[in-house]
Amino acid sequence: MHSGGSTARRRPRPTRTFVSLTGPAGNLGDALIRRGTLDWALGTSDELVAYVGGAPDVWLQQLGVPTDAIVLREKSSIARWLWMLATAPRRPVLVFEAGEVPLDRGNGLRELVFLAETLLVRLKRGIVVRPPRAVRAATQPSLWLHSTAAKASQFALWRDGTSRATTGGSRLAPDIGFAAGQRPGLLWDERDELIVSLRGKRPVPDKEWAEALKAFAAAHELRVRTVVQVREDEERARELATMLDGVFDEWGDRDAVAQEALVRERYDHARLVISDRLHVLILAALSGAVPVEVVADPTRKIADSFATIGLTGLSADAASLSPDEITAFLTKQLTRADEVRAAVAAAEARLDETEADIRSAIEAARA
Structure with missing residues (x-):
């Protein structure tokens, strides 16, 4: 031993x-x-x-x-x-x-x-x-x-x-x-909102842009809603709601967990979500909404990131388009819901x- x-x-x-x-x-x-x-x-x-x-x-x-x-x-x-x-x-x-x-x-x-x-x-x-x-x-x-x-x-x-x-x-x-993970959201025919969420630090969009969005929403019987995904954008969301005759969802005193739940529920009801923030559009796409960037002088960030998953043509420079062209661009995007869902699932x-x-x-x- x-x-x-x-x-x-x-x-x-x-x-x-x-x-x-x-x-x-x-x-x-x-x-x-x-x-x-x-x-x-x-x-x-x-x-x-x-x-x-x-x-x-x-x-x-x-x-x-x-x-x-x-x-x-x-x-x-x-x-x-x-x-x-x-x-x-x-x-x-x-x-x-x-x-x-x-x-x-x-x-x-x-x-x-x-x-x-x-x-x-x-x-x-x-x-x-x-x-x-x-x-x-x-x-x-x-x-x-x-x-x-x-x-x-x-x-x-x-x-x-x-x-x-x-x-x-x-x-x-x-x-x-x-x-x-994708969310089921509402059926396409039941979705009745156009959601807008833009950066507060960029210039305020012009009146022609606002008129184009209002004309598009009216033509497709969509309610316009502005939401806040980044707290510093809250005042811009308020301004946009006024410009677009829409509904403004403030962040207010809600904590970040509750705010995320609310925003994602809103995307579940949207057909289109317009933003110049990449992750607004990613969350929108996860909810089955079509993500769109139509602002003046957009960066390549959103277009390049969505191109990685095979989605192109989601971004447009509003500064180079007439109001009628903006409305036509948005109308075309409405046909892409199935394409977006398939690309997001593959990603x-x-x-x-x-x-x-x-x-x-x-x-x-x-x-």
Whole structure:
């Protein structure tokens, strides 16, 4: 017999997943894609570490962050995040945020830190996941650092072809918001609303645009409603309701969870939703409404993102169209409901396959 008695095996240290989930609680679109990011991280390790920045408690509720997660807040906790990453057991998982990444001047240090985190996880033989993202205002050295970190990640996805080309990436994927699941909504013949939700920081649309929308709504017996998906757009929604002789749904004192439920219910009743915000249109499409961007001088963001799922021709520059042409454009979009539903279903299936690939890669790394 051994004098020390039987030896017990050491229990393996718990595996650990790190996920970044920052964002303002007043932006339902940000909550949508952060929730999708969290879904990809859940269940991949024994421990979940979530960095949420300065987000309030309602943000955790919106996203469904588990109560047993280690939640790190404010910039003061970044040092702890980095320490936990450095001391994590081998084969950790690091999941970055989905969404748009600014790479203008002043972001170089941030991108350098993200590159260091990526290389650290790879040295530990872990898995790095960058859900579908887009880049804007790309400058050096931020772009080089971001592109290098993406290439060092096992999963680096781009939600539009322009961002993929800018970074030298290879994998195109639908915006993660499309993974939220389709809603049945009302039957098409029962839908009786045209919903409008525009950015508050853009110029107010002109009278010709408003007259075109009113003529379209009247011709198709649709009630005009303005909704607020980003709190800072509330005053613009009020103005638009007045311009369009429509109904205004204020956000008011409602918390973000209740506001999201209300807005999504509104989309369930809409035939068309007009917006210059990408995730307004994604949520609208998930509810079976046809998403449309018809504003003056639109960016390529919405057109490029929907092109990734095979939907083109949803955007038009109102500044170059007469009121009759705007009305004709909107009327044409009404014929696309089945096309939109099919494209959204295919996008969700692609994202499900990607998530399955990620989980398989994590299991293989730890086998």
